[in-house]
Amino acid sequence: MGNREDIALLGHLMRRAGFGATYAELAERAAAGYEAAVEDLLNPERFEPVDADVLYRFLPGYEGALGPPLNQAEWIYRMINTRRPLEEKMALFWHQLFATGNSKVDNPPELTQQIDMFRQYGLGSFRELLVQLAQNPAMIFWLDNNGNHLGAINENWGRELLELFSMGVGNYSEDDIKEASRAFTGWTVGPKIPRNPLGRFYWNFEYRPEDHDDGPKTFLGHTGNFNGQDIIDIVVNQPATARFLARHLYNFFVADEPQVPSWNITPPNDPDAIDRLVAAYDESNGDVRAMLRTLFNSDFFKQARFSRVKSPAELVIGTARMAGHFAGPRPGFNSLAFECAYQGQELLNPPSVESWHTGAEWIDGGALVRRVNFAAGILGDTALPGVSAIVISIRARGALSPDEFVDACLELVGPLEIGANTRAELLDQARSDGELRWDDAAADSEKRVGLMLALIAASRDFQFA
Amino acid sequence: MLTTVADGRVFDYSYCLGMYGMSGQGFWAPQDFALADDDTMFVISRGAEELGQRISKVTLDHQFLGQFGAFGRGDGQFIWPRSIALDDAGAIYASDDFLNRISIFDQDGAFQHAWGEAGDAKGQLNAPSGMTFDGSGNLLVVDAMNHRVQRFTKKGKYLGGFGRQGAADGEFNLPWGVCTDDAGNVYVADWKNNRVQKFDADGNYLMKFEASPSGVGDLHGPSSVAVDSEGDVYVTDWGSHRLQVYAPDGRFIATLVGDAQQPSPWTQTYIDANPEIIKARRRVNLEPEWRFRRPVAVKVDRNDRIMVLEAARHRIQIYDKVKDYEEHPLNL
Numbered sequence: 141m142g143n144r145e146d147i148a149l150l151g152h153l154m155r156r157a158g159f160g161a162t163y164a165e166l167a168e169r170a171a172a173g174y175e176a177a178v179e180d181l182l183n184p185e186r187f188e189p190v191d192a193d194v195l196y197r198f199l200p201g202y203e204g205a206l207g208p209p210l211n212q213a214e215w216i217y218r219m220i221n222t223r224r225p226l227e228e229k230m231a232l233f234w235h236q237l238f239a240t241g242n243s244k245v246d247n248p249p250e251l252t253q254q255i256d257m258f259r260q261y262g263l264g265s266f267r268e269l270l271v272q273l274a275q276n277p278a279m280i281f282w283l284d285n286n287g288n289h290l291g292a293i294n295e296n297w298g299r300e301l302l303e304l305f306s307m308g309v310g311n312y313s314e315d316d317i318k319e320a321s322r323a324f325t326g327w328t329v330g331p332k333i334p335r336n337p338l339g340r341f342y343w344n345f346e347y348r349p350e351d352h353d354d355g356p357k358t359f360l361g362h363t364g365n366f367n368g369q370d371i372i373d374i375v376v377n378q379p380a381t382a383r384f385l386a387r388h389l390y391n392f393f394v395a396d397e398p399q400v401p402s403w404n405i406t407p408p409n410d411p412d413a414i415d416r417l418v419a420a421y422d423e424s425n426g427d428v429r430a431m432l433r434t435l436f437n438s439d440f441f442k443q444a445r446f447s448r449v450k451s452p453a454e455l456v457i458g459t460a461r462m463a464g465h466f467a468g469p470r471p472g473f474n475s476l477a478f479e480c481a482y483q484g485q486e487l488l489n490p491p492s493v494e495s496w497h498t499g500a501e502w503i504d505g506g507a508l509v510r511r512v513n514f515a516a517g518i519l520g521d522t523a524l525p526g527v528s529a530i531v532i533s534i535r536a537r538g539a540l541s542p543d544e545f546v547d548a549c550l551e552l553v554g555p556l557e558i559g560a561n562t563r564a565e566l567l568d569q570a571r572s573d574g575e576l577r578w579d580d581a582a583a584d585s586e587k588r589v590g591l592m593l594a595l596i597a598a599s600r601d602f603q604f605a
Numbered sequence: 606m607l608t609t610v611a612d613g614r615v616f617d618y619s620y621c622l623g624m625y626g627m628s629g630q631g632f633w634a635p636q637d638f639a640l641a642d643d644d645t646m647f648v649i650s651r652g653a654e655e656l657g658q659r660i661s662k663v664t665l666d667h668q669f670l671g672q673f674g675a676f677g678r679g680d681g682q683f684i685w686p687r688s689i690a691l692d693d694a695g696a697i698y699a700s701d702d703f704l705n706r707i708s709i710f711d712q713d714g715a716f717q718h719a720w721g722e723a724g725d726a727k728g729q730l731n732a733p734s735g736m737t738f739d740g741s742g743n744l745l746v747v748d749a750m751n752h753r754v755q756r757f758t759k760k761g762k763y764l765g766g767f768g769r770q771g772a773a774d775g776e777f778n779l780p781w782g783v784c785t786d787d788a789g790n791v792y793v794a795d796w797k798n799n800r801v802q803k804f805d806a807d808g809n810y811l812m813k814f815e816a817s818p819s820g821v822g823d824l825h826g827p828s829s830v831a832v833d834s835e836g837d838v839y840v841t842d843w844g845s846h847r848l849q850v851y852a853p854d855g856r857f858i859a860t861l862v863g864d865a866q867q868p869s870p871w872t873q874t875y876i877d878a879n880p881e882i883i884k885a886r887r888r889v890n891l892e893p894e895w896r897f898r899r900p901v902a903v904k905v906d907r908n909d910r911i912m913v914l915e916a917a918r919h920r921i922q923i924y925d926k927v928k929d930y931e932e933h934p935l936n937l
Contacts, residue, residue, distance in 0.1 A: 193826055193844060194779075196899075197779075197781075197796070197843075198685070198702070200634040200636070200653075200899065200916050200917070201634050201651065201654070201657070202653065203899070203917060204917060205653075206625070206653075210653050210654070213654070331885060331888040331889045332885075332889060333885075333886065333889050333891060334882045334886060336625060336875065336882070337624040337631065337871070337872050337876075338624060338625060338868075338894055338918050338920065339625055339898065339919060341894070471654060471655075471684055471703060473654075
């Protein structure tokens with residue numbers, strides 16, 4: 141077992157690169173060392189994937205889900221039960237970056253296929269990921285590339301590829317958008333068997349050479365008879381692309397940045413950190429894993445504890461993982477999907493291609509009440525296996541003073557760092573019933589632990605990752 | 606192929622029955638079905654989360670007669686309906702592998718009683734999956750997460766059981782479906798071990814059905830098993846979306862992959878009522894629609910008709926085992 145600081149640092153890593161971990165798991169990972177934990181996260185193939193056979197045997201309605209929220213529930217099952225947390229966290233990262241929504245696609249299984257593509261390619265070459273994205277049927281339909289034809293271009297995909305998915309505003313011209321769009325003509329989806337009444341069938345990417353504009357194009361200063369892959373080759377070699385991706389990774393994994401639409405006029409909070417990530421991109425030829433290795437091993441990451449507001453998905457899934465009551469197949473994963481939506485993040489259905497606004501914008505009056513009630517309701521329930529394990533762990537420490545009681549609870553739910561005001565409130569509560577004892581007051585003490593955990597979950601500090 | 610000829614057997618595709626439906630006519634993620642003597646059929650739908658759980662009463666000629674059961678924990682309700690069996694008096698037994706109970710209904714769907722207790726002690730249940738009645742009128746229940754088969758009276762009194770977790774002969778890993786043959790032997794779809802095991806009526810291991818050393822006839826998550834009047838064994842290969850057929854001695858005979866080229870009348874009615882769907886269907890290769898998708902249950906009736914239920918296509922495909930087939934001239 142590592143020391144308290146080691147465990148606290150691992151807790152930080154697992155909250156950011158995953159969805160949190162139990163204290164026992166943190167202790168185990170800390171014993172192996174921080175760098176080893178980073179490499180385990182970066183190499184998910186070292187661990188078995190979620191057993192999809194078990195998932196679909198017991199929850200057959202999740203396979204090719206006929207409608208939301210079942211597809212959302214399917215993903216939440218995987219996020220909670222995965223032994224490859226960064227693989228799922230990257231899928232969430234790419235979903236937030238390449239936002240694609242069921243409001244238009246209206247094909248839940250296609251969105252699930254897109255998430256699976258993110259699992260497969262999300263830690264590899266950014267170029268390959270963009271090629272896969274350009275050929276992803278849900279994305280093609282979402283951004284109308286099926287309507288992008290030889291002689292009659294639709295600029296939606298070409299524009300968002302540059303504006304939202306790779307370079308950012310201010311780094312290309314309107315002509316570049318038109319030329320990129322010409323290069324992606326003929327990239328479409330084939331017709332598919334209609335969804336009803338025999339369940340879902342899948343789209344397939346289809347390249348139609350007769351509908352492709354094969355003429356010369358000038359894009360970002362390069363001229364040639366470009367096809368879509370050529371455009372992506374040029375895009376991934378732009379300094380703006382490395383910087384844009386670096387800033388997104390920083391915003392998602394390190395600390396909240398200003399909202400994305402302002403990035404062309406607002407500098408990063410930590411330019412040096414962005415420079416280091418850009419250097420990792422350049423040195424690795426655009427390898428996402430290399431960028432993340434730099435990020436997770438950096439001081440700017442290690443020192444950024446509790447500086448990001450948890451997204452609804454992070455809050456809901458992290459809390460459920462800690463409570464342990466959604467381990468394996470069971471009914472009710474849809475309730476967690478609904479909870480994410482109520483808190484402002486309906487998975488697989490972002491509000492627009494601009495995705496969700498993050499950071500402090502996750503929090504408004506209604507969302508905060510839901511977040512607090514959800515987390516406090518779960519962590520206060522000592523019947524849940526993960527909460528019960530916390531109670532057992534605290535009980536094993538014997539009688540505790542109010543200070544020790546508060547510290548023990550904070551340690552086992554994070555370890556969580558809190559401000560002075562929160563600490564004062566928690567201590568007030570702890571002192572009101574005196575020493576925590578496990579003799580004849582055991583039943584009462586269990587309730588006190590549950591109440592303390594609920595209070596912690598309701599604190600301002602718990603809202604941060 | 607609408608007709609599959611292999612090793613002296615002929616399997617002739619006949620027709621299909623069913624379609625997707627959240628309620629009423631149709632099924633949703635159906636898991637099992639049972640045939641009554643009058644060709645009435647009871648199909649148990651699992652649905653998803655709080656919707657779609659029910660038992661549908663239909664006929665083999667596509668009449669929808671009604672449904673009973675719903676989501677819930679109360680009498681006659683289900684959380685995870687899984688399998689269904691009829692006793693010799695026609696009573697309907699339905700398992701729920703979340704509630705760990707067996708619910709009994711009459712043929713009109715009226716709830717009679719239920720039994721079952723969660724746990725891993727003898728007679729307790731953890732995820733009851735396939736069920737079938739033995740020749741003595743007792744119920745064999747595959748106790749999936751306890752990796753065993755248990756035998757109960759109709760009232761739920763524990764009579765015995767066999768199997769434990771493992772991969773050796775006579776052991777199971779998350780078994781699923783079960784059936785018996787005319788001699789009283791018991792066949793169990795040993796899901797995670799990718800095989801079917803055969804036992805005598807007392808639970809003594811006899812043999813197994815699995816891939817030959819060359820890999821022919823392999824199974825990937827068998828979900829259900831049935832035996833015809835000649836002893837041939839049919840296995841729904843859930844993981845590979847096909848039906849594997851074996852001779853009584855375990856020799857692999859044939860694979861059926863689904864042949865529903867003609868939609869069921871329910872499906873056709875739905876298509877005919879939706880012009881956009883008609884247009885869309887005329888532009889695509891429909892072959893994926895013909896094929897099995899997640900076959901979960903297979904039954905053989907008294908006429909050796911082979912019926913395969915597909916969870917992901919919400920229908921049953923029916924084949925005839927033709928006994929008097931004469932080859933056509935090959936030089937036609």
